[in-house]
Amino acid sequence: MEITIRVKPGSRKGPLVEETPDDPAASLTVFVRERAVDGAANTGVVAAVAAHYGVPRRDVEIVRGTTSRLKRVRVDGA
Known part of the structure; x- marks a missing residue:
């Protein structure tokens, strides 16, 4: 499944x-403590989304928007 966050x-x-x-732009809002420096926030996003859906982190992938606050994420197994 793909979602916009x-x-x-x-x-x-x-x-x-x-x-x-x-x-209208995003179905989820993800709050993370990590700052948007050197991909730290993206790592936090993957961990938070994986915990939310109850899947391992390896099943969550940022498809689009790695440098944007609006991201398209693919979640396998949810």
């Missing part, structure tokens, strides 16, 4: 995944 790096709320039905 909005990432909030450097958040004190993180790691947290919230469903956002009122956001």
